[in-house]
Amino acid sequence: MPLSLTVLGTASPHPRPGRPCSGYLLRGGGAEIWVDAGSGTFAELQRHTDPERLTAIWISHLHADHSADLLAAAYAFAYGGMTPPVPVRVYAPTDCARRLAGFFGRPDVRFLSGVFDFRPLYDGHSVRHWNVRLTSRAVAHDTETYGLRAESQGSIFAYSGDSGPCDALGELASGADMFLCEADTDRHREGEQVHLTPEDAGDAARKAGVRELYITHVGPTLTRESATARAAAVFGGPTRAAREGETIPF
Ligand SMILES: [Zn+2]
Numbered sequence: 001m002p003l004s005l006t007v008l009g010t011a012s013p014h015p016r017p018g019r020p021c022s023g024y025l026l027r028g029g030g031a032e033i034w035v036d037a038g039s040g041t042f043a044e045l046q047r048h049t050d051p052e053r054l055t056a057i058w059i060s061h062l063h064a065d066h067s068a069d070l071l072a073a074a075y076a077f078a079y080g081g082m083t084p085p086v087p088v089r090v091y092a093p094t095d096c097a098r099r100l101a102g103f104f105g106r107p108d109v110r111f112l113s114g115v116f117d118f119r120p121l122y123d124g125h126s127v128r129h130w131n132v133r134l135t136s137r138a139v140a141h142d143t144e145t146y147g148l149r150a151e152s153q154g155s156i157f158a159y160s161g162d163s164g165p166c167d168a169l170g171e172l173a174s175g176a177d178m179f180l181c182e183a184d185t186d187r188h189r190e191g192e193q194v195h196l197t198p199e200d201a202g203d204a205a206r207k208a209g210v211r212e213l214y215i216t217h218v219g220p221t222l223t224r225e226s227a228t229a230r231a232a233a234v235f236g237g238p239t240r241a242a243r244e245g246e247t248i249p250f
Contacts, residue, residue: 002028003026003155003157004250005025005027005250006245006246006248007216007242007244007246008020008044009023010216010217012218013219015038015039015065019040019244020041021038021068022036022038022065023038025045028131028153029130031056031130031152033057033132034073036059037066037072039068042072044245048247051077052084055129055130056129057070057073057089057091057116058148059090059092060145060146060148061143061145061162073115078114078115084115086117087113088115090118093120093121093143093144093146094121094122096120100116122138124137131152133152134148135172137168137172139160139161146161147160147172148161155177156176158176158179158180162195162217163194163196164188164193164196169181170204173208173210174208177250178210178211179212179213180214180242181231182216182217183197183201183215183217183231185222198228198231199233201235202231205237210237213240214242215231215241218241
Protein backbone atom coordinates (compact mmCIF):
# COMPACT_ATOMS: atom_id res chain seq x y z
CA MET A 1 0.00 0.00 0.00
CA PRO A 2 1.45 3.43 -0.88
CA LEU A 3 1.70 6.07 1.81
CA SER A 4 -1.21 8.35 2.59
CA LEU A 5 -1.58 11.30 4.90
CA THR A 6 -4.77 12.21 6.76
CA VAL A 7 -4.89 15.76 8.09
CA LEU A 8 -6.16 15.90 11.69
CA GLY A 9 -5.30 19.50 12.46
CA THR A 10 -3.33 22.46 11.16
CA ALA A 11 -4.01 25.40 13.50
CA SER A 12 -1.35 27.60 15.08
CA PRO A 13 -0.92 28.43 17.89
CA HIS A 14 -4.23 27.32 19.45
CA PRO A 15 -7.07 25.03 18.35
CA ARG A 16 -10.27 26.46 16.87
CA PRO A 17 -13.69 24.91 16.25
CA GLY A 18 -13.20 22.22 13.60
CA ARG A 19 -9.53 23.01 13.44
CA PRO A 20 -7.22 21.34 15.96
CA CYS A 21 -3.52 22.12 16.21
CA SER A 22 -0.90 20.14 14.28
CA GLY A 23 -1.57 16.45 13.84
CA TYR A 24 -1.55 13.96 10.96
CA LEU A 25 -2.05 10.27 10.43
CA LEU A 26 0.56 8.71 8.14
CA ARG A 27 -0.40 5.26 6.86
CA GLY A 28 1.22 2.70 4.59
CA GLY A 29 3.81 -0.05 4.57
CA GLY A 30 1.99 -1.75 7.46
CA ALA A 31 2.38 1.31 9.69
CA GLU A 32 -0.12 3.77 11.18
CA ILE A 33 1.81 6.69 12.61
CA TRP A 34 0.28 9.64 14.44
CA VAL A 35 2.59 12.49 13.42
CA ASP A 36 2.39 15.27 16.02
CA ALA A 37 -0.22 15.18 18.75
CA GLY A 38 -1.37 18.80 18.82
CA SER A 39 -4.28 19.94 20.96
CA GLY A 40 -7.53 18.47 19.67
CA THR A 41 -6.03 15.84 17.38
CA PHE A 42 -6.68 12.74 19.49
CA ALA A 43 -10.43 13.22 19.01
CA GLU A 44 -9.97 13.71 15.25
CA LEU A 45 -7.71 10.66 15.06
CA GLN A 46 -10.64 8.51 16.21
CA ARG A 47 -12.64 9.52 13.12
CA HIS A 48 -10.03 7.85 10.94
CA THR A 49 -8.62 4.90 12.87
CA ASP A 50 -8.93 2.96 16.08
CA PRO A 51 -6.12 4.36 18.27
CA GLU A 52 -5.34 0.78 19.35
CA ARG A 53 -4.13 0.23 15.78
CA LEU A 54 -1.41 2.89 16.00
CA THR A 55 2.03 1.42 15.41
CA ALA A 56 3.86 4.60 16.46
CA ILE A 57 3.57 8.22 17.48
CA TRP A 58 6.16 10.69 16.17
CA ILE A 59 6.49 14.09 17.89
CA SER A 60 8.42 16.94 16.27
CA HIS A 61 8.80 18.96 19.47
CA LEU A 62 7.29 19.46 22.88
CA HIS A 63 5.35 22.70 22.36
CA ALA A 64 1.71 22.12 23.31
CA ASP A 65 0.40 22.69 19.78
CA HIS A 66 2.35 19.55 18.71
CA SER A 67 2.33 17.35 21.79
CA ALA A 68 -0.47 18.19 24.25
CA ASP A 69 -2.75 15.36 23.12
CA LEU A 70 -0.23 12.75 24.22
CA LEU A 71 -1.98 13.36 27.54
CA ALA A 72 -5.37 12.60 26.00
CA ALA A 73 -3.91 9.41 24.51
CA ALA A 74 -2.35 8.41 27.84
CA TYR A 75 -5.75 8.70 29.51
CA ALA A 76 -7.45 6.72 26.73
CA PHE A 77 -4.83 3.97 26.76
CA ALA A 78 -4.45 3.72 30.54
CA TYR A 79 -7.99 4.40 31.78
CA GLY A 80 -10.31 4.52 28.77
CA GLY A 81 -10.24 0.92 27.67
CA MET A 82 -8.34 1.72 24.46
CA THR A 83 -5.37 -0.30 25.66
CA PRO A 84 -3.05 -1.09 22.77
CA PRO A 85 -1.85 -4.71 22.51
CA VAL A 86 1.72 -3.57 23.11
CA PRO A 87 2.93 -0.16 24.39
CA VAL A 88 2.86 2.32 21.51
CA ARG A 89 6.29 3.39 20.34
CA VAL A 90 6.74 7.16 20.79
CA TYR A 91 9.55 8.80 18.80
CA ALA A 92 9.98 12.17 20.48
CA PRO A 93 12.50 14.65 21.85
CA THR A 94 14.45 13.42 24.86
CA ASP A 95 12.42 15.09 27.59
CA CYS A 96 9.01 13.84 26.42
CA ALA A 97 8.47 11.04 28.96
CA ARG A 98 9.59 13.15 31.90
CA ARG A 99 7.32 16.05 30.91
CA LEU A 100 4.34 13.75 30.53
CA ALA A 101 5.03 12.10 33.89
CA GLY A 102 5.31 15.57 35.40
CA PHE A 103 1.73 16.29 34.45
CA PHE A 104 0.63 13.34 36.56
CA GLY A 105 2.85 14.59 39.41
CA ARG A 106 4.97 11.45 39.16
CA PRO A 107 8.72 11.74 39.66
CA ASP A 108 9.53 8.68 37.56
CA VAL A 109 8.33 7.75 34.11
CA ARG A 110 7.99 4.00 34.58
CA PHE A 111 4.26 4.11 35.24
CA LEU A 112 3.82 5.20 31.59
CA SER A 113 5.70 2.17 30.27
CA GLY A 114 2.51 0.10 30.08
CA VAL A 115 1.12 2.37 27.37
CA PHE A 116 4.07 4.17 25.75
CA ASP A 117 7.47 2.93 24.64
CA PHE A 118 9.57 6.11 24.38
CA ARG A 119 12.38 6.27 21.82
CA PRO A 120 14.32 9.56 22.01
CA LEU A 121 15.02 11.31 18.73
CA TYR A 122 18.35 12.86 17.77
CA ASP A 123 19.64 14.58 14.64
CA GLY A 124 19.99 11.89 11.97
CA HIS A 125 17.82 9.34 13.81
CA SER A 126 16.80 6.70 11.30
CA VAL A 127 14.69 3.63 11.84
CA ARG A 128 12.86 1.06 9.76
CA HIS A 129 9.35 1.00 11.17
CA TRP A 130 7.35 -1.80 9.56
CA ASN A 131 8.00 -1.11 5.86
CA VAL A 132 8.64 2.60 6.34
CA ARG A 133 12.04 4.23 6.76
CA LEU A 134 11.70 7.17 9.16
CA THR A 135 14.48 9.75 9.24
CA SER A 136 14.45 12.67 11.68
CA ARG A 137 16.62 15.75 11.37
CA ALA A 138 17.08 18.63 13.80
CA VAL A 139 15.56 21.82 12.40
CA ALA A 140 15.75 25.50 13.39
CA HIS A 141 13.20 26.27 16.12
CA ASP A 142 13.41 27.73 19.61
CA THR A 143 13.40 24.32 21.30
CA GLU A 144 14.69 20.84 20.35
CA THR A 145 12.70 20.16 17.16
CA TYR A 146 12.81 17.63 14.33
CA GLY A 147 11.56 17.39 10.79
CA LEU A 148 10.62 14.02 9.30
CA ARG A 149 11.21 12.09 6.09
CA ALA A 150 9.24 8.87 5.57
CA GLU A 151 9.96 6.54 2.66
CA SER A 152 8.06 3.43 1.67
CA GLN A 153 8.03 1.53 -1.60
CA GLY A 154 9.18 4.52 -3.61
CA SER A 155 6.87 7.11 -1.96
CA ILE A 156 8.52 9.90 -0.05
CA PHE A 157 6.82 12.12 2.50
CA ALA A 158 8.55 15.04 4.22
CA TYR A 159 7.37 17.23 7.08
CA SER A 160 8.99 20.43 8.29
CA GLY A 161 7.86 20.31 11.91
CA ASP A 162 8.17 23.91 13.12
CA SER A 163 11.29 25.45 11.65
CA GLY A 164 13.00 28.55 10.40
CA PRO A 165 14.99 28.31 7.16
CA CYS A 166 17.75 25.66 7.42
CA ASP A 167 19.64 23.15 5.28
CA ALA A 168 18.07 20.16 7.04
CA LEU A 169 14.67 21.04 5.55
CA GLY A 170 16.03 20.71 2.03
CA GLU A 171 17.70 17.41 2.86
CA LEU A 172 14.51 16.00 4.40
CA ALA A 173 12.38 17.13 1.47
CA SER A 174 14.78 16.22 -1.36
CA GLY A 175 12.74 14.66 -4.17
CA ALA A 176 9.69 14.17 -1.92
CA ASP A 177 6.31 13.32 -3.45
CA MET A 178 4.65 15.35 -0.75
CA PHE A 179 6.24 18.07 1.35
CA LEU A 180 4.08 19.17 4.26
CA CYS A 181 5.53 22.49 5.30
CA GLU A 182 4.68 25.12 7.85
CA ALA A 183 4.17 28.74 6.80
CA ASP A 184 3.55 30.29 10.16
CA THR A 185 4.71 33.80 9.83
CA ASP A 186 4.03 36.79 7.61
CA ARG A 187 7.57 38.09 8.05
CA HIS A 188 10.60 37.41 10.22
CA ARG A 189 11.14 39.50 13.28
CA GLU A 190 14.57 41.08 13.53
CA GLY A 191 17.12 38.42 14.48
CA GLU A 192 14.56 35.64 14.93
CA GLN A 193 13.95 32.89 12.38
CA VAL A 194 12.06 30.14 14.20
CA HIS A 195 9.27 29.77 11.62
CA LEU A 196 8.93 30.04 7.85
CA THR A 197 7.24 32.68 5.78
CA PRO A 198 5.20 31.36 2.85
CA GLU A 199 8.06 32.44 0.58
CA ASP A 200 10.54 30.42 2.68
CA ALA A 201 8.28 27.35 2.35
CA GLY A 202 8.03 27.82 -1.44
CA ASP A 203 11.79 28.33 -1.71
CA ALA A 204 12.55 25.16 0.31
CA ALA A 205 10.14 23.16 -1.88
CA ARG A 206 11.66 24.51 -5.10
CA LYS A 207 15.24 23.81 -4.04
CA ALA A 208 14.34 20.31 -2.83
CA GLY A 209 12.57 19.49 -6.11
CA VAL A 210 9.41 18.21 -4.42
CA ARG A 211 6.43 17.04 -6.46
CA GLU A 212 3.74 18.72 -4.37
CA LEU A 213 3.77 21.26 -1.54
CA TYR A 214 1.17 21.23 1.25
CA ILE A 215 1.02 24.32 3.38
CA THR A 216 0.11 23.91 7.05
CA HIS A 217 0.52 25.58 10.46
CA VAL A 218 -0.46 28.99 9.13
CA GLY A 219 -0.25 31.51 11.97
CA PRO A 220 -2.75 34.19 12.96
CA THR A 221 -1.09 36.94 10.88
CA LEU A 222 -1.90 35.04 7.65
CA THR A 223 -4.78 33.17 6.07
CA ARG A 224 -4.44 29.69 4.59
CA GLU A 225 -5.37 31.08 1.19
CA SER A 226 -2.86 33.93 1.20
CA ALA A 227 -0.07 31.75 2.60
CA THR A 228 -0.69 29.07 -0.04
CA ALA A 229 -0.78 31.59 -2.90
CA ARG A 230 2.45 33.23 -1.72
CA ALA A 231 4.23 29.87 -1.34
CA ALA A 232 3.01 28.73 -4.78
CA ALA A 233 4.37 31.87 -6.42
CA VAL A 234 7.89 31.01 -5.24
CA PHE A 235 7.68 27.22 -5.60
CA GLY A 236 6.18 27.28 -9.09
CA GLY A 237 4.69 23.78 -8.69
CA PRO A 238 1.49 22.23 -7.34
CA THR A 239 0.72 23.83 -3.96
CA ARG A 240 -2.27 23.26 -1.70
CA ALA A 241 -3.38 24.11 1.79
CA ALA A 242 -3.66 21.09 4.09
CA ARG A 243 -7.27 20.84 5.30
CA GLU A 244 -8.72 18.96 8.25
CA GLY A 245 -10.35 15.65 7.37
CA GLU A 246 -8.77 15.08 3.98
CA THR A 247 -6.72 12.00 3.16
CA ILE A 248 -4.08 12.41 0.49
CA PRO A 249 -2.53 9.33 -1.13
CA PHE A 250 0.84 9.86 -2.79
ZN1 LIG B 1 3.74 24.89 16.30
